[in-house]
Amino acid sequence: MSLLKEKLAGQIPGLRQDLKELGMAHGDKQISTVTVGQAYGGMRGVKGMICDTSVVEPDQGLIIRGRPILDIKDKLPEEIFWLLITGELPSDAELKSLQNEFMAAASVPGYVWDVLAAMPKESHPMTMLDTAILVMQHESKFAARYHQMAKTDYWEAALEDAIAILGTIPVIAAGLYRMRYNKGPRIEPDTALDWAANYVHMLGLQETPDCYDMMRLYLTLHSDHEGGNVSANTCHTVGSALSDPYYAVSAGLNGLAGPLHGLANQECLGFVIKIRDQFGGVPTEEQLTKACWDLLNGGQVIPGYGHAVLRVPDPRFVAFHGFGKEHCADDEIYKIVDLLFQVAPKVLTEHGKAKNPWPNVDAGSGALLYHYGLTEFPYYTVLFSVSRAMGMLSQLVINRAIGTAITRPKSVSTDWIKEFVGASGAAG
Ligand code: HAX
Numbered sequence: 001m002s003l004l005k006e007k008l009a010g011q012i013p014g015l016r017q018d019l020k021e022l023g024m025a026h027g028d029k030q031i032s033t034v035t036v037g038q039a040y041g042g043m044r045g046v047k048g049m050i051c052d053t054s055v056v057e058p059d060q061g062l063i064i065r066g067r068p069i070l071d072i073k074d075k076l077p078e079e080i081f082w083l084l085i086t087g088e089l090p091s092d093a094e095l096k097s098l099q100n101e102f103m104a105a106a107s108v109p110g111y112v113w114d115v116l117a118a119m120p121k122e123s124h125p126m127t128m129l130d131t132a133i134l135v136m137q138h139e140s141k142f143a144a145r146y147h148q149m150a151k152t153d154y155w156e157a158a159l160e161d162a163i164a165i166l167g168t169i170p171v172i173a174a175g176l177y178r179m180r181y182n183k184g185p186r187i188e189p190d191t192a193l194d195w196a197a198n199y200v201h202m203l204g205l206q207e208t209p210d211c212y213d214m215m216r217l218y219l220t221l222h223s224d225h226e227g228g229n230v231s232a233n234t235c236h237t238v239g240s241a242l243s244d245p246y247y248a249v250s251a252g253l254n255g256l257a258g259p260l261h262g263l264a265n266q267e268c269l270g271f272v273i274k275i276r277d278q279f280g281g282v283p284t285e286e287q288l289t290k291a292c293w294d295l296l297n298g299g300q301v302i303p304g305y306g307h308a309v310l311r312v313p314d315p316r317f318v319a320f321h322g323f324g325k326e327h328c329a330d331d332e333i334y335k336i337v338d339l340l341f342q343v344a345p346k347v348l349t350e351h352g353k354a355k356n357p358w359p360n361v362d363a364g365s366g367a368l369l370y371h372y373g374l375t376e377f378p379y380y381t382v383l384f385s386v387s388r389a390m391g392m393l394s395q396l397v398i399n400r401a402i403g404t405a406i407t408r409p410k411s412v413s414t415d416w417i418k419e420f421v422g423a424s425g426a427a428g
Pocket of ligand 1: 229259260261262263296300301303305306308309348353356360361362
């Protein structure tokens with residue numbers, strides 16, 4: 001048995017007992033109420049699901065298993081996956097064992113490459129990634145064993161699929177990058193490298209300690225963001241129907257591909273480059289202020305700014321900004337991102353609509369990728385996906401372990417709302 005499986009097998013009985021007792025003692029306690037505004041407003045702030053891997057506090061940002069992200073930003077992504085799923089950081093032996101599991105799973109079936117090669121040449125890289133994960137559903141141990149497994153064993157097959165997806169996803173992501181952008185043949189994995197460094201290697205980027213560190217930071221910072229965001233929530237819902245992890249992760253990644261969610265990093269760098277081209281380099285503060293207003297007056301959003309939950313600069317942005325300051329402060333793209341950090345919050349505050357005028361993770365990540373030679377920004381959400389697969393999959397394995405029920409909130413019609421508010425208005 002793998003060390004991770006052994007660890008979880010030891011933890012799960014206690015976890016199940018805890019939840020059983022909690023349900024018996026407090027199952028009918030109310031934890032949230034819902035207003036008409038929230039029902040129409042994306043259920044913002046409604047507490048209606050459980051996520052134990054991480055929480056996002058409005059004034060602190062991402063906290064993984066009790067550890068603020070800035071305290072663990074220098075950990076390897078594999079360590080973060082172990083932390084997400086078990087609640088503890090791995091020992092050296094546990095880390096090595098997990099890395100070996102990922103590496104052993106790193107072979108991608110030939111039919112995946114055939115399917116990708118058959119897609120239109122100009123397909124969006126996210127469409128290619130999501131298709132590859134979905135087509136690999138053929139390999140699912142969860143689906144293959146579904147009729148033979150007891151409910152209590154679902155998590156074991158889900159974990160096997162999770163390891164297989166995490167082992168293959170950087171290989172697929174790197175392979176599709178090279179295919180989509182005519183970078184030459186695929187590069188085989190280097191078994192001596194860690195997960196992030198190997199991804200850099202397979203992409204064909206510069207293999208320097210700085211570039212490895214940038215990728216480790218990128219994959220660590222994007223790994224999870226509690227349970228209610230579009231991708232995590234979608235993965236959770238699809239998985240709750242006992243669709244296997246390939247179906248669930250592919251669905252979650254389709255949500256990540258939206259411009260208000262993971263695609264914002266592509267949009268953000270696109271905006272920065274447009275600014276650079278428009279002004280022939282770094283603009284003045286006045287020029288950038290006007291460009292932001294032009295965007296808002298045109299009914300568009302300033303990408304990389306605002307958040308549904310956060311009310312402070314995203315600590316993940318702070319980490320990227322700090323890395324950029326140390327490693328590429330003279331890069332003109334980084335300089336524009338830095339200037340935008342000074343300008344956009346003021347403009348959004350004056351504009352008065354956004355509840356949070358501060359940068360989110362997507363405002364800072366693209367500048368670093370660009371600096372290290374990854375200039376094809378439609379690809380950026382694929383990098384986000386490689387990382388976020390860790391969060392979605394750890395939540396999924398835990399959900400199968402604790403037997404989370406199929407998702408089925410109650411919807412009501414607008415007529416029902418009208419009748420309800422009319423009735424309560426009359427009553428008031
Ligand atoms: N630029 C312009 N207007 C903005 C804005 C921005 N960056 N952020 C919020 N607003 C507007 C909203 O569009 C909304 O306007 P309407 O009332 O006309 O609909 C109003 O301010 C109130 O919005 P909010 O309550 O502050 O924010 P929401 O929770 O509705 O939305 C979003 C959160 C992240 C979608 C939003 O801030 C946004 O569109 N930001 C730009 C896109 C972006 O950076 N997305 C990435 C978010 C992080 C992430 O998930 N990454 O994966």
